Amino acid sequence: MKHTLMALGVVASLAGAGLSAASPKSIDLPPDGVQLKPSSLPGYAKAQANCVxxxxAEYMRYQPATAPRPYWEAMVKRMKVTFHAPVEDADMPLIVDYLVKTYGNEQGK
Ligand code: HEC
Incomplete structure (x- = not known):
């Protein structure tokens, strides 16, 4: 009986840990389920339309958080030139702005 109660306690604390989505220990979803991080920046919608x-969005997530704006510019350009991503030239600065502020070194700015 005592053991059963202890086991229940462990289950409850595991369930509690799983609820804090912001925790760095949260469970990784399979790559296909990874969505772009929502944002009020105009580039968010553009990235949704052009980049996934x-x-x-798994690919964005694994870029270094220290990556500066020119890194993202080069990335978007490479997607367009090498892989023919259907990105309008006019949308590129917006997408780069969203990426660097969401995944790069301008987070929280
Ligand atoms: C036409 C298909 C296509 C589209 C659209 C596309 N990508 Fe990619 N992307 C790829 C391929 C293929 C790779 C794998 C390249 C490699 O392994 O070198 C890749 C890889 C990446 C990576 C991983 C890092 C790297 O250098 O390989 C990132 C980050 C990325 N893409 C971001 C973007 C962004 C941002 C956009 C929107 C502007 C975008 N992708 C649109 C095809 C695409």
Missing amino acids: ACHS
Whole structure:
């Protein structure tokens, strides 16, 4: 009986830990389920339309958080030139702005 109660306690604390989504220990979803981080920046919608057709947002998430704006500019350009991502030239600065502020070194700015 005592053991059963202890086991229940462990289950309850595990369930509690799983609820804090912001925790760095949260469970990784399969790559295909990774969505772009929501944002009020105009580039968010552009990135949704242009950047997750070929791969999930998993790829953005694994870029270094220290990556500066030119890194993201080069990335978007590479997607467009090398892989023919259907990105309008006019949308590129918006997408870069969203990426660097969401995944790069301008987070929280
Ligand atoms: C036409 C398909 C396609 C579209 C659209 C596309 N990508 Fe990619 N992306 C790829 C491929 C293919 C790779 C894998 C490249 C490699 O392994 O070198 C990749 C890889 C990446 C990576 C991983 C890092 C790297 O250098 O490989 C990032 C980050 C990325 N893409 C961001 C973006 C962003 C941002 C956009 C929108 C502007 C975008 N992608 C649109 C095809 C695409």
